[in-house]
Amino acid sequence: MNEISWLSIALGFLGGFGLFLFGMEYMGEGLQKAAGSKMKNLLGVLTNNRFLGVLVGAGITALIQSSSATTVMVVGFVNAGLMSLAQAVGVIMGANIGTTITAWIVALGEWTSFLKPSVLAPLCIVLGVVMTMFAKKQHIKHIGQIVFGFGALFLGLDMMSQAAKPLETLEEVKSLFVVLGDNPLLGILVGALVTAIIQSSSASVGILQALATAALVPWNSAIYIILGQNIGTCITAILSSIGASKNAKRAAMIHFLFNFIGSVVFAIIAFISFKLLVPNLGAVSIEVTQISIVHTVFNVVNTILLFPFAGVLVYLAERIISGGEEELEGELQHLDERIIETPSFAVENAVKEVVRMGNLAEQNVKTAMEALLEKKENKIEEVYKREKIINQLQHGINHYLVKLSNSPISEKEHSIITGLFHTVSDIERVGDHAENIAELAEILIKDDLSLSEIAHQELQEIYEAAVSCFELSLQAHEFGDKTIAKKAMPLEQQVDRLEETFRSRHIKRLAENKCSSVSGVVFLDTISNLERISDHASNIAMTILDENKSLTTEEMTFSV
Template identity: 40%
Template sequence: ILGVIAGAVLTAVLQSSSASVGILQALTSTGAVTYSAAVPIIMGQNIGTTVTALISSAGANKNAKRTAFVHLYFNLIGTIIFLCGFYGLNALIGFSFFADTANTFGIAIVHTVFNVVTTAILLPFNRVLEKLAILTVPDSPADQKQENTLLDDRLLTTPSVAVGRAMLTGSDMAEICRTALLQAMSTTRVWNDAIADEVLRKEDAVDHYEDVLGTYLVKLSAKHLSVDDNRTVNTLLHTIGDFERVSDHAVNLIKTAEEIRDKSIKFSDEALGDLSVLEAAVQDIVNRTVDAFQKGDTYAAKKIEPLEQVVDGLVREVKSRHIARLQAGACTIEYGFVLDDLLTNYERIADHCSNIAVAMIEVAADKFDTHEYLNTVKHGDDVKFERRYEKYRGRYTFPPEAYSEPAENPAEN
């Protein structure tokens, strides 16, 4: 025990296990250090080296503190297991080298064996280490929101690293928006209380992301940035608001789903078929937008606007087909109100996806005139745009209805 304490204190003061091991190796040249004394000192050195991480975590977020404690518990538990096994085996079989004078090579071997054995033993119990760290640094409602970000003001001194973390945070925010939206769309068919609550929690998280990330980006923009980093910051500044609005529309879908549940509104098979086509297109455009954003893929972003035009055309067609069914007595006015809410949200979600894609394209080109870009691709005889539009339009088509009016050709609008 005294050997462990001595090794831990010395290493904690030096904040370097390599230095303390070097000192121990130097002492072996005097012939006064035996393996029976060296082994517990080496164990203590592994515990003492965790002090550096613990000091570094001071003032950092909870995950940083928990990481430092995982390091501490790893070495602490490993020391207890290793010493129990070492002295237990020595009592049973008696190690021939136990009372021998240690040498530098032997010290290195013991240090290596300890780390390899401890890793092998504790690797299957990584969740236990995680739980111990969480118990040591528990969550609290007051600061729980602060833990969902990778951002740290101390990183601002290294702008390139800070920009990378900001992009990771933006990607996390986009992923939360995508998941929330897909979950919300599922509740319009089958209501689920747990999913609805999860969507609301995700919307709160996205709001927090937008606030924290926006503030961080403003600070970053004041730093000296490379051309690529400056483009990344500008892209994030122009897109996080649209992602936040997508999460808002996810909440709107939850409210509409609640109305469907409370009023026991039943969709006709034809209406469900129409919505399925539209929802597939909306899911497609959201998935494409998030993937393009996370990868920084401007080529993929150019495929968003043609799909957005298809979604607009599908919305108009769904309305026309509903009116035809209403006139034929196959649908109710009450369903029409709910349908209008769904269509409004789906159309606006596609609009925000378009905004995100255009922002990526324009920032990459070192300009930002969204109206000029949209006018060019829509009315400038862009062959690629037309080809992509026709491809997506052919992919999302409605089944024919006997009583429906001929659908207006979206390509003429």
């Protein structure tokens, strides 16, 4: 075979593989869009019932056509605190079963001539293009995307198969697969490396099936390569867990342990079978459908075998990645970019993170007032330190919200995100006012000044009303409750009245020389800051009451 033929084969195979990958990705994206909120509903049924987790994992993977993507999603959910490790085990097991759907799609061509890639590919591509370009309903366009993805996948498969046909006559290629079949470790290593490089077991199984159409792959090498492919697919989740929480790393480790243990057990069984029980089968060429069967049997049986030992997998992952979680207040605890793939979850967690930021701001107001009323210098430093954390969270949350707003979300979710942009800004301003109060406390302590008893009582009264208003506004956001939001509004009006009354009284005290001018300025500035805090609390409550508030692109850009 001359050099030009080798180049032709390489280009044909690589081009086909590129189309196959594109088709698989495009089809999965269409399926996910068509599924919409059903993704959230599927994961919403997760409890500590591991069996449900297996079904959900299989269902989601069948939808998005990638166990790697599902596992990465699981890592993101665990990292964001949406899912426990116990729940993650079942989903990971199910994901391995769901990923076999691609192999069965590829195998369709062996069943009847109508389902051959060369026949189905052009039909699906034409139909998909027509539906995508001319359909008015979004749902029909999504179905068109799925159909077009099928066509591209089949076209890529047909190109790979055609490119591999000339290799049928080459004894060197057949000998290579014989070597892989005779050496289980080498076969597993090749399968793992190829899958790790392309980061998709579905795609690497598709390559194997394309080579099988040219009768190049014997049974023994196919099985060892498939086992390696199941190990190699873990690399995506492992890479995804870098920089994530320890529990997220443990979820990736569970995925690896599950596939590694299963592959080792099956490799031993296969080795014994080919050497002692059915030695002649090892050299027989495997068919495309038989690869699908082997791939499915491995994942189903592996799940059945290891399902009762899910707790052991969690224990091993915790032992390998030891230590507790170190919660850093300045880091985003509920947000993870991996879960933007399921926007409904991402929006829910964005609300949680904003409320957490609000709780820190509330804590800072209380600490600042404690520093002022009780003249505690150590509390002032605590306020300054926490204010830096609040500013960090503002930047991180806004960055996340911008990304989330650019993902495919519903009108309601867009409205929630718009409200969150405003709320984050208001919370940050509350933090600024807490810092202002801490600075006023610093003046009192530095100049050794005191406030009168009546001033103390008035500050306590307006402070309690302002904090209650802020607490209710945060609760309204946390639960999306308009009733709670409405309760915050009268408190804001009460703070306004108190601020006006106390200001008049204090100016009168100053005129009568009942307190020093510096103490008087501290008092007046403090009630002014508390009044502004209640105003921001009112704004936060209004984002729940006024769901149609819009946010301009300029505001979104500026807030980041």
